[in-house]
Amino acid sequence: MKIIVPMAGRGSRLRPHSLTVPKPLIPVAGKPIVHRLVSDIAKVLGEPIEEVAFILGDPAFFGDDVVASLTALAEELGAKASIYRQDQPLGTGHAIMSAAPSLSGPAVIAYADTLIRAEFNLDKDADSVIWVKQVDQPEAFGVVKLNDANEIVELVEKPEEFVSDLAVIGIYYFKDVGALKTELQYVLDNNVINGGEYQINDGIKRMMADGKKFVTGQVDEWMDCGNKKVTVETNQRMLGFLEKDGENMISTSIKKENANIIEPCFIGENVVLKNTTIGPFVSIGADTVIEESTVKNSIIQSHTTIKNANLDNAMIGNHVKYNGNFETISIGDYSVLE
Structure with a gap:
């Protein structure tokens, strides 16, 4: 199993704290966000992690100290650390493709601005699992639409009319992440752009159109670290859990x-x-x-x-x-x- 962690963004909503320290390395409950996220994912997966691939931004900001910290994190899990750079902020799909050499075999993709508490078993019959959390205001999130078999058939960003109350939290499992790589390569080659960027959702939608089976995984707790207010709240909740x-x-x-x-x-x-x-x-x-x-x-x-x-x-x-x-x-x- 691999874990792919896109974390190239500058974390502008968490300024001034992210001006000198990349947001994923800001400690919450005494541990950097990305360290806690990756460790928790590895724990709930319950199987060996062979590689953790980190996608970083500008080396002037994500420097040698960041690389050393992330390498140590992977090694603590008995895994190889791979470091990639996203040279331009061109979206989630572009970020993932910056780690193209690592996009093969089973993998979890997790964005490093959220924390979870969960216990789950992977549905190995599915081609992909998208983790979701039930929310009170689905119109503020990207949500999944399910069919009668509880399979995901559509991703809808901030729906104006009710689609579901299951919000996508930014953690995905792919039985073979190479299938996502193929579809994201098409997105890049054909300049498929949404919101001015290349999006992971466009690769996922192409996988769905190809008949791939997507199901939901649900977490017990989903904690955001996007800005100061919610980061302090997440610190409070995490201390309670610990x-x-x-x-x-x-x-x-x-x-x-x-x-x-x-x-x-x-x-x-x-x-x-x-x-x-x-x-x-x-x-x-x-x-x-x-x-x-x-x-x-x-x-x-x-x-x-x-x-x-x-x-x-x-x-x-x-x-x-x-x-x-x-x-x-x-x-x-x-x-x-x-």
Whole structure:
């Protein structure tokens, strides 16, 4: 089994946090989004992963440190890491075809801006599985249309009239991803463009027209990391899940002085807490110092100093110095507010 991860986008909706760190590498509940996604997919697939192919953007942004992090992630799963570059932002179909040498055999394609909680068995009789989640406002999503046999017969983007309430979450299984490669090559060669880009859906629709069987897979939880608000919410939900799993999320190397921790929280290595209440639902990166503060429902990254703060629903980057009484804030890396 292979896992293909398109992650070349700049994550503009998560700025300022994605200005210096690619969005898939921003930690949620103490672990980079893409690391958590790939690890969770490998766990629920329950079979050996032979290769993880990552599709990155500009090397000036997705540099050697990113490549090293992703290579280590694949190796942790006992898999080979393959690194590809999408040289132009020409859409989801174009991104996948940037990894053309890896597009053979059974594979999962997963976009690195979402997290899941699921337990499932792959339908090996189907040519493809598209994972979906039931939603309250299907008109805001791409959805699947099913026939009487519960097979997918159509993909509809943001339907104006009700088609179904099963939203596509951006994770796909292909029994032979080479079939998708063939159809996406046709899309590129014949300049089939939707929304100004080459889309994965156009390759999938050609597979359907060729008689390939598509079915749905459903996840228990689907958590977005598209912008600051939903990323903080996802951090909260993930901490709750990890607590139920019995995962230890508080480092033994933290230093506390008149400090109170209300779990669930993730607290990294060498964090210092003085005259402070942390939690619930807070993630704090390594080597951060928080003094004279109250923090809840927030993400604070590493090597940051927080003083005299009352934070709720906040997201603060790496190497930040913050001293103030704002409550709901979003501060990117290397910022100073004193």
